[in-house]
Each structure stands twice: as C-alpha cells, then as structure tokens.
Amino acid sequence: MLKTILLKTLFLLPFIGLSQDLLINTHNRNTTTLNGTWHYIVDPYETGYYNYRYQPYDQQEKNSNSAFYNNYHTDNKMELVEYDFDKSSTLLVPGDWNTQDDKLFYYEGTIWYKRSFDYKISDTTNRLFIYFGAINYKAEVYLNGTKLGVHEGGFTPFNFEVTSVIKPKDNYLVVKVDNTRFKEAIPTINTDWWNYGGITRDVKIIEEPTTFIQDYSLQLKKGSKKIINGTVKLNNAKPNEIITISIPELKINSTFTADGNGNVKFEFKTKKIKYWSPSSPKLYDVYIKTVHQTLKDEIGFRTIETQGADILLNGKSIFLRGICIHEENAMRGARAYNEADALIALTSAKELGCNYVRLAHYPHNEHIVKLADKIGLMIWDEIPVYWTVDFTNEKVLQKAKNQLAEMITRDKNRASVIIWSMANETPVSEPRNTFLKELIKHTKTMDTTRLISAALEKHYKDGINVVDDEIGQYMDIVAFNQYAGWYGGSLEDAPFEKWSIKYNKPVVISEFGGGALQGLHGTIKERWTEEYQEYLYQQNLKMIEKIPNIRGTSPWILNDFRSPKRVLPVIQDGWNRKGLISNHGIKKKAFFTVQSFYKKMKQQYK
Numbered sequence: 376m377l378k379t380i381l382l383k384t385l386f387l388l389p390f391i392g393l394s395q396d397l398l399i400n401t402h403n404r405n406t407t408t409l410n411g412t413w414h415y416i417v418d419p420y421e422t423g424y425y426n427y428r429y430q431p432y433d434q435q436e437k438n439s440n441s442a443f444y445n446n447y448h449t450d451n452k453m454e455l456v457e458y459d460f461d462k463s464s465t466l467l468v469p470g471d472w473n474t475q476d477d478k479l480f481y482y483e484g485t486i487w488y489k490r491s492f493d494y495k496i497s498d499t500t501n502r503l504f505i506y507f508g509a510i511n512y513k514a515e516v517y518l519n520g521t522k523l524g525v526h527e528g529g530f531t532p533f534n535f536e537v538t539s540v541i542k543p544k545d546n547y548l549v550v551k552v553d554n555t556r557f558k559e560a561i562p563t564i565n566t567d568w569w570n571y572g573g574i575t576r577d578v579k580i581i582e583e584p585t586t587f588i589q590d591y592s593l594q595l596k597k598g599s600k601k602i603i604n605g606t607v608k609l610n611n612a613k614p615n616e617i618i619t620i621s622i623p624e625l626k627i628n629s630t631f632t633a634d635g636n637g638n639v640k641f642e643f644k645t646k647k648i649k650y651w652s653p654s655s656p657k658l659y660d661v662y663i664k665t666v667h668q669t670l671k672d673e674i675g676f677r678t679i680e681t682q683g684a685d686i687l688l689n690g691k692s693i694f695l696r697g698i699c700i701h702e703e704n705a706m707r708g709a710r711a712y713n714e715a716d717a718l719i720a721l722t723s724a725k726e727l728g729c730n731y732v733r734l735a736h737y738p739h740n741e742h743i744v745k746l747a748d749k750i751g752l753m754i755w756d757e758i759p760v761y762w763t764v765d766f767t768n769e770k771v772l773q774k775a776k777n778q779l780a781e782m783i784t785r786d787k788n789r790a791s792v793i794i795w796s797m798a799n800e801t802p803v804s805e806p807r808n809t810f811l812k813e814l815i816k817h818t819k820t821m822d823t824t825r826l827i828s829a830a831l832e833k834h835y836k837d838g839i840n841v842v843d844d845e846i847g848q849y850m851d852i853v854a855f856n857q858y859a860g861w862y863g864g865s866l867e868d869a870p871f872e873k874w875s876i877k878y879n880k881p882v883v884i885s886e887f888g889g890g891a892l893q894g895l896h897g898t899i900k901e902r903w904t905e906e907y908q909e910y911l912y913q914q915n916l917k918m919i920e921k922i923p924n925i926r927g928t929s930p931w932i933l934n935d936f937r938s939p940k941r942v943l944p945v946i947q948d949g950w951n952r953k954g955l956i957s958n959h960g961i962k963k964k965a966f967f968t969v970q971s972f973y974k975k976m977k978q979q980y981k
C-alpha cells in the first residue's frame with residue numbers, strides 16, 4: 376500500500392523547478408544550511424537508478440523500492456531492499472569526494488548522497504527552495520521520493536522549488552552525482568586538472584515570501600560615471616508592484632513600478648560616487664525593497680572599457696597585474712570551497728603584487744568572487760569551453776550557453792568581475808568560430824558592461840609569432856597563452872622574438888610559465904629546477920614587455936595543482952608543477968621575479 380502511494384506521488388507531481396529560475400545573492404537571504412555530513416553510496420553500475428533491463432526507475436512504476444531516492448521503510452522483513460543510507464559512510468558537504476576517502480581518489484562515476492532534515496517554515500505562506508552552489512558534474516535531485524530535476528555543469532549554481540514537497544519532519548533529500556567525463560560535456564573528456572566529483576559547494580534551503588526578488592542587476596550605465604541603471608525581476612508578481620532601490624550613503628531612494636511580469640528597468644543619477652578599484656575597493660550597501668521583503672547587497676561602482684590599446688578602469692589606463700588560479704586549496708590538495716580557502720589564494724595574489732586574477736578554467740565559487748570585491752582584485756571569469764569541446768553539436772552549445780548564463784546571473788553585480796571569458800585554447804575552425812560567436816552574442820544579451828575575451832593561441836610563421844585568430848575581432852581584449860621556453864622555443868632568444876598581432880586592442884598574456892619542483896636546485900639549464908623556472912620567467916618577461924599593446928599578464932599559475940595528466944615520478948607525481956608556490960605553500964624563486972616585475976608595472980601605470 377505504502378509503495379503504491381509513493382509511486383502515485385512520484386508520478387502525479389510535476390517535476391518541479393525545471394525552469395531553473397536562479398536566485399541570486401543567496402548570502403543575504405533567509406537561508407538554512409544543509410552543509411555537513413551526508414551519507415553516501417558508491418554506485419558504479421547505477422544500480423539505484425536503472426533496473427536490470429537498464430531502464431530508469433523514475434520512468435516506470437515497478438521496482439521502485441530498489442531506487443535509491445525512495446525512503447523505503449520496510450517493516451516487512453520479506454521485502455527485498457538492497458540499500459541503506461543510514462548504515463553507509465558519510466562525506467562532508469561541501470567537498471570533493473576524491474580527497475575524503477582513499478578509495479575514491481580516482482573515482483569517476485555515480486555516487487548517491489543522502490541527507491535527512493527537519494524544516495520549520497517561519498510563515499506558512501512562504502515558499503522554499505533548495506539551492507546548490509555547484510555539483511560536479513551531473514546532478515539528479517530527489518526530495519521525499521519526488522524528482523526535483525536535473526542539472527548539468529559542474530561549476531555553476533542551481534535551485535529547485537520545494538514548497539509543496541518539503542515536510543516539517545524527516546525530509547529525505549537524495550542527490551545522484553555523476554562526474555563521468557564524456558564527449559558532449561563542458562568541459563569535455565580532456566582537461567589538465569583534477570575531475571573532482573561531489574557536492575563541491577554550499578547547499579542551502581532558501582525561504583522567500585510568495586512574491587520575491589529573484590534577480591537584479593545594478594551598476595554604472597555603460598559609458599557613464601554618474602548614472603546607475605539596472606533591472607529587478609520579481610517572481611510571482613502581482614500587477615503594479617512597487618520596487619524601491621536605496622543606497623543610503625549616496626542618499627538614493629528611488630521608487631519604480633514593475634510591469635505585469637514583475638520586471639523593472641531603472642535608471643537614476645547620482646553624485647559623488649567613490650569608485651571601486653583594487654586600491655580602494657569601496658562597496659556601498661544597496662537595499663532592494665518591495666512590500667514583501669528587503670534584500671541587501673554590497674555593490675561597488677566602477678567603469679571598465681577599452682580604447683585602442685588601453686584598458687580603462689574608471690577612465691584611467693591600467694595594466695592587469697594578474698595570476699591564474701585553479702579552484703583548489705593546494706595545501707589540502709582538494710577542491711576549494713569556502714572563504715578561508717579563497718583568502719589563502721587571494722592573499723598570495725596580493726603579495727605577488729596583483730591587481731587582477733584569472734579564475735581558470737571554469738566559474739569558481741561565489742566566496743572568492745565576493746572576497747575579491749571586498750579586498751580589491753579584478754577578475755577574469757571563465758566557462759570551461761576548454762580545448763576540444765564538441766563544437767558542431769547544438770546540444771553542447773546549449774550547455775555552454777547555460778553555464779555562461781548561470782555564471783553571469785550569479786556574478787553580474789560584482790565590481791571585481793571585469794572580463795567574461797568564453798573559452799581557453801580552442802582549436803580554430805569554422806564550427807568553433809560559430810560556437811564562440813554564439814556565446815559572445817549570448818553574453819551581450821545579459822551584460823554589456825564587462826569586457827569580452829578568451830584565451831587564444833599564437834602560431835609561428837616565417838620567424839614571427841603571429842596572433843591572427845579570426846575570433847579576435849569580436850574580443851575586447853586579445854588574450855593568448857604562450858609557453859616560450861617550456862613547450863618549445865629557446866629561452867635565450869625569447870627577448871628578441873618578433874610579434875605580429877592583427878588587432879589594435881589591448882593584449883593580455885593569459886598564460887605563460889613552466890614547471891619547477893620546489894626545493895630542487897640546479898643551473899638555469901636544468902628543467903624542473905627553481906633556477907630554470909626563474910630564468911624562464913626573467914626571459915619571458917623581457918619578451919612580454921616588448922609585445923605591442925601589452926596591457927596585462929596572468930602567469931600560469933599561483934599554486935601547483937593536481938592533474939592526472941602529470942605522471943612524471945618524483946617530480947610531478949600527479950601535480951602540475953607550474954605553480955609559483957608549491958603545494959606546501961612555499962614560494963619558488965620565480966614568485967619573486969614576477970613580484971618585482973609587478974612592482975615596476977605598478978610604477979609605470981600609476
């Protein structure tokens with residue numbers, strides 16, 4: 376009987392939340408964390424998902440007591456039930472699974488997570504959402520046996536409404552997480568970083584009034600230093616909802632009426648803004664109010680644009696003194712996920728003399744973006760369109776657009792974010808150009824105030840380094856990776872290299888560098904020594920300074936990071952050794968080479 380009821384519930388309820396209306400600024404909403412210990416079942420054969428005919432349980436009526444998402448209490452000892460979360464081990468959420476259990480270090484496949492919880496709603500008219508900061512890679516989410524939906528993409532947030540499914544007691548939340556790499560995924564099969572699996576970011580329940588502020592954007596209008604504009608989107612709005620935007624410190628309190636769909640476009644003038652910049656990261660308290668709620672944010676105001684070869688921040692020409700960062704706490708050798716991790720990375724970047732970081736190669740967690748806003752570092756935000764994505768596949772393009780949209784939705788109110796990056800080292804072809812053009816178009820429908828770029832490549836022709844990628848014409852910044860003295864090219868000659876760059880735009884070297892095992896010493900001619908790496912940096916920087924229109928660099932990379940591709944024993948042992956800092960937190964000699972270069976550039980661009 377119980378089984379029949381459960382099945383009926385499963386089939387009668389619509390899949391809730393598939394529309395994926397992403398809530399932003401979850402840090403300032405009414406939330407309850409679901410971080411902590413979750414039970415898990417490793418399921419390489421997806422036994423909890425498919426029956427023996429390999430048909431998914433959630434698409435049929437039989438055998439559902441074998442589907443792991445059902446909280447199948449059997450008092451009948453005759454019933455065959457072959458799983459029990461409560462007797463299974465636990466993993467910490469957020470966190471990757473690879474580094475929490477030795478058996479899972481190389482695991483790629485399905486793991487089921489389960490957590491039970493009670494929830495006392497503060498007002499019965501309110502609505503409830505479950506929000507995931509990110510799950511790598513594919514997530515299928517079930518609450519109390521009801522499938523809430525599916526999300527694909529390992530580095531962006533998503534949420535589902537659970538108002539009609541949640542109960543005051545004994546909720547049974549199950550997530551099937553699958554980090555299997557496949558050709559039609561973004562990123563695709565081949566990457567030079569660890570494919571950490573799991574619920575890698577915060578999980579929370581968000582409680583909102585019936586009509587609530589779902590999304591908004593607020594920044595200086597493109598081309599203006601005095602006008603603030605933006606949009607607010609209410610969810611489930613009644614006609615003529617009133618929205619007030621107030622910034623007390625600027626004495627702003629403006630009121631607008633939403634259209635029938637709960638959308639407002641607004642614009643107002645302001646005086647005497649203290650502009651946000653890395654040296655003065657001023658954030659203003661901003662309040663968005665309706666009769667239903669007040670939502671606070673802390674927002675910085677700055678302009679970013681290009682003019683010929685120049686990148687102008689608040690109208691002033693700047694040099695991007697950057698560093699690339701992976702979302703990894705190198706010392707733990709694990710996925711980074713909280714503010715403490717972010718602080719370690721950004722403190723090192725500041726010490727290096729940076730005013731800018733490239734968050735490679737996928738959207739990092741929101742903690743680091745918010746921290747960059749607070750402590751003053753500009754950001755390059757990127758989606759994992761990396762290397763050999765399946766550019767001819769329309770579905771793959773949709774996935775990339777989706778990840779791009781989730782990244783922009785989440786981060787568009789952060790002053791620190793100045794660049795949306797479309798891709799990294801993608802091989803030039805017509806389908807690739809079409810793919811990237813579509814992404815650029817999509818970006819511009821969502822935000823026109825940031826600069827658009829991608830890490831391109833150079834090639835060598837008749838003794839000259841050439842950057843002439845056709846897609847460059849659509850970029851605000853021409854960025855490319857080059858590895859002189861590491862993947863070919865001679866270090867002695869590097870400073871004398873000749874360059875031909877097709878576009879009169881700011882040029883940024885989005886990657887350069889080479890590997891060294893910290894503590895390994897020798898001559899400048901010996902690979903993997905700190906001396907070789909130091910010399911590589913000295914010679915590369917001499918070369919880079921002379922590149923026409925050069926306006927920034929982000930060396931590869933701040934810390935040594937885990938990569939299954941790096942198998943050289945003793946030296947690599949599963950680590951990409953191009954860090955300026957080791958995985959024990961020790962600075963290599965090259966760190967100081969970059970540091971003194973940045974001191975000089977800071978003087979030059981005062």
Ligand code: GCB
Nearest residue numbers: 567799800856886931951953
């Ligand atoms: C690159 C890639 C980066 C790699 C790096 C390397 O060009 O963009 O993801 O990790 O080179 O170390 O080879």
